[in-house]
Amino acid sequence: MHIVVLMKQVPGTSNVKMDENTGTMIRTEHENVMNPLDENALEAALEIRRLRDDVSVVGVSMGPPPAKRVLEEAIAMGADSGVLLSDRGFSGSDTLATAIPLARAAQVICGGRIGPDDLVLCGERATDGETGQVGPMVSSFLGVPVATYVRSIHVGDGYVDVERVVEDGFERLRLSLPAVLTVVKDINQPGFPTLDGKIAARSVKIPVLTLKDLGLSPDHTGLHGSPTRVVRVFRPKFSRDTVLYTQDNSGTATDNLLKFLDSRGLR
Amino acid sequence: MDYEGVLVIGEQRGGRVHSVTFELLARGRALADKLGVKLSCVILGHGLQQYAQEIVQRGADTAYVIDDPALEWFLPRTYCNAVVELIEEAKPEVVLAAATTTGRTLMPLVAARLMTGLTADCTGLDIDEKERLLLQTRPAIGGNVMATIKTPVARPQMATVRPKSARPLPADPGRRGEVVVKAYKREAASSASEKMLEFVADATQEVSVQDAEVIVAGGKGLKTRDGFKLVEDLARELGAAVGATRDVVDLGWIGYSHQIGLSGKTVSPKLYVAIGISGTIQHLAGMQTAETIVAINRDKDAQIFKVADFGIVGDLFQVVPEIIEKLQRAKAHKAL
Incomplete structure (x- = not known):
C-alpha cells in the first residue's frame, strides 16, 4: 500500500511580505515550514502504517528546490521517502495547475497507476492560500473518490471509512480505494522528528521530477495552465462615519454609547 | 452557443x-x-x-x-x-x-x-x-x-x-x-464508490455566532482568559453571541466555533461590539458587513475604529464594566 502525502511549504508566520505590483508573496526561505495540516496528514499516514506491515509513506511537494526541506522534515518525522516536483514551468500555478502535476506524481509514485490499495492524504487547506481546492482537484484528475474535512480514518479491505466534519455535525462515509482524503486538525497530534528519522533524512536523496519527467506539457501547468489571474492586490479601505469618544471619569462616553444604541433600536 | x-x-x-x-x-x-x-x-x-x-x-x-x-x-x-x-x-x-x-x-x-x-x-x-x-x-x-x-x-x-x-x-x-x-442521470457503473453510512447531528455544537443578531467579540486586548470573561458578561447583558479573534482562539480562551474572520466565520449581525480588537484585515473581512459596529480599544489609531460607527478610546477594563453596570441599572429601572 502506498500512502502519498501531499505537502506544501508555507511561510512560517502570518506576517508575510508581498509584492504589491505582482501580487505574489515575497518568500524568504528560512522562514518556511510544512503546512500544519499536512503534518496532520503525515501523522495519519504513519498511524495507518503502524497497523499494517505493507505501507510505504511518500511525501510529495511542488515548489522551488528549497522546498525539499519540507520533504526532509517529513522523512525525519517518519515518512519512508519524498519526491519533489520542481521546474520553472510550475511557477505561477493556480490551484488547478497545481493539482495536475500532483495527481500525475501520485500515479508515478504508485507504480504508474494508482491502485486499489493506495491512498492520497493532505491537509484540508494550507495556511497561506486557504483555498482547500487542491485536494479535491487531485481526486478528480485521479478519477477517485474524495472526502474532505476528515477527522478519523479507518482503512478496510478495498475501502476506507472516514468521519467528515460538517457545519451541523459529522458524517460517516465509506469510499472505495484508492481515494483522496483531506484532514482537519482534530484528527491527531502530529509527532516530532525522531533521531532515526533525522539520520534517515540526512542520508536520503530526494528525487526531483520535472515537467518532462511527469509527461506534462507547459500548457498543463504553471501560469499557462492556470485559468485564473490575480489582477489586483490591495489593502482594503473600510470607512464609516465614526463617532469617537475618549473615556474619562465623567461617564459621558458610555452614556452616549447607550443613547446611540437606543437611537438605532439595538438595546 | x-x-x-x-x-x-x-x-x-x-x-x-x-x-x-x-x-x-x-x-x-x-x-x-x-x-x-x-x-x-x-x-x-x-x-x-x-x-x-x-x-x-x-x-x-x-x-x-x-x-x-x-x-x-x-x-x-x-x-x-x-x-x-x-x-x-x-x-x-x-x-x-x-x-x-x-x-x-x-x-x-x-x-x-x-x-x-x-x-x-x-x-x-x-x-x-x-x-x-x-x-x-x-x-x-x-x-x-x-x-x-x-x-x-x-x-x-x-x-x-x-x-x-x-x-x-x-x-x-x-x-x-x-x-x-x-x-438525475445516473452514472454508468464504476468501481469507484462513495457511500453515506450515517449522519450524526452534533448537539454539542454551540449556538452558531453566524446566526446571531448581536455579537460581542473580544481580542488580545482582554489580556487573559480571565479578562475575556468581560466579553462574556457584556454578551449576556445584551443577549448576544460571543465572538473572538484568531489570536484569542489560538490562545485557547475560547473554542474555534467562535472565531470570526477569514480563518473563522464571516458574520453579518445587526450589532457587532468589538472589545480589545485591533482590527487586522483578516478579522475585518469577517465582520465588516455588520449593520452597526461599536469598538472599544485603548489605541485611538486602531484599524477597528475605521470600520466602527461608534468608538470609545479607553481602557476596556474600565469602559466595559461601566457599560454593563449602566445596562443593568437601566433594566432595573424599567422593571420598577
Whole structure:
C-alpha cells in the first residue's frame, strides 16, 4: 500500500511580505515550514502504517528546490521517502495547475497507476492560500473518490471509512480505494522528528521530477495552465462615519454609547 | 452557443433549502443585472420542489430542481456529475456556490472536470463592465491583503462565496420565473464508490455566532482568559453571541466555533461590539458587513475604529464594566 502525502511549504508566520505590483508573496526561505495540516496528514499516514506491515509513506511537494526541506522534515518525522516536483514551468500555478502535476506524481509514485490499495492524504487547506481546492482537484484528475474535512480514518479491505466534519455535525462515509482524503486538525497530534528519522533524512536523496519527467506539457501547468489571474492586490479601505469618544471619569462616553444604541433600536 | 447567464448552486441540508442559497441569489441577481442576463439557481436533493417558488421569489429567473433519492445527501462525485451535466447544458458564464463544507468540496471537482478557474471564499464579487468579466475578491495571504482575481478565458467563471457576506433579498411574491424539474442521470457503473453510512447531528455544537443578531467579540486586548470573561458578561447583558479573534482562539480562551474572520466565520449581525480588537484585515473581512459596529480599544489609531460607527478610546477594563453596570441599572429601572 502506498500512502502519498501531499505537502506544501508555507511561510512560517502570518506576517508575510508581498509584492504589491505582482501580487505574489515575497518568500524568504528560512522562514518556511510544512503546512500544519499536512503534518496532520503525515501523522495519519504513519498511524495507518503502524497497523499494517505493507505501507510505504511518500511525501510529495511542488515548489522551488528549497522546498525539499519540507520533504526532509517529513522523512525525519517518519515518512519512508519524498519526491519533489520542481521546474520553472510550475511557477505561477493556480490551484488547478497545481493539482495536475500532483495527481500525475501520485500515479508515478504508485507504480504508474494508482491502485486499489493506495491512498492520497493532505491537509484540508494550507495556511497561506486557504483555498482547500487542491485536494479535491487531485481526486478528480485521479478519477477517485474524495472526502474532505476528515477527522478519523479507518482503512478496510478495498475501502476506507472516514468521519467528515460538517457545519451541523459529522458524517460517516465509506469510499472505495484508492481515494483522496483531506484532514482537519482534530484528527491527531502530529509527532516530532525522531533521531532515526533525522539520520534517515540526512542520508536520503530526494528525487526531483520535472515537467518532462511527469509527461506534462507547459500548457498543463504553471501560469499557462492556470485559468485564473490575480489582477489586483490591495489593502482594503473600510470607512464609516465614526463617532469617537475618549473615556474619562465623567461617564459621558458610555452614556452616549447607550443613547446611540437606543437611537438605532439595538438595546 | 456562447456562455451566458449566472447560475447559483443552492444548498440544502436535511431536505430543507439552506438560507445561504438566498444570500447567493442576492449576489447572483446583482451580477446578472449588471451583465443584463438571466439568473438561474439549481438545488439538488430529494423532495425539494416546494422550495422552487421561493427561489424565484428571492431573485431567480429559473429554478432547476434535480430530484433523486441518490442526491439526498451530499456525495462529492454524485453531485459533481449532476452539476457538470447542468452546466454543460445551460452554459452559464458565471457559477456561484457557497463556501461551506459542501461548496468548498463540490466546486473544485466541478472546476477540474470543466478545466476552468475557481476562486475560493470570495467576500466581494463584481463585474468588470468593459470586459464583462467576473471580479472575484477574497482576502489573501493570511488575510493581510485583498486580492481580486479573474478568469479571463476559461468558462464558466466560478467562485465560492463566504456565507453571511451578503444579505438575502426579501421574498417577492409577485416575482415570476420558470421552474424546471430534472431527473438525475445516473452514472454508468464504476468501481469507484462513495457511500453515506450515517449522519450524526452534533448537539454539542454551540449556538452558531453566524446566526446571531448581536455579537460581542473580544481580542488580545482582554489580556487573559480571565479578562475575556468581560466579553462574556457584556454578551449576556445584551443577549448576544460571543465572538473572538484568531489570536484569542489560538490562545485557547475560547473554542474555534467562535472565531470570526477569514480563518473563522464571516458574520453579518445587526450589532457587532468589538472589545480589545485591533482590527487586522483578516478579522475585518469577517465582520465588516455588520449593520452597526461599536469598538472599544485603548489605541485611538486602531484599524477597528475605521470600520466602527461608534468608538470609545479607553481602557476596556474600565469602559466595559461601566457599560454593563449602566445596562443593568437601566433594566432595573424599567422593571420598577
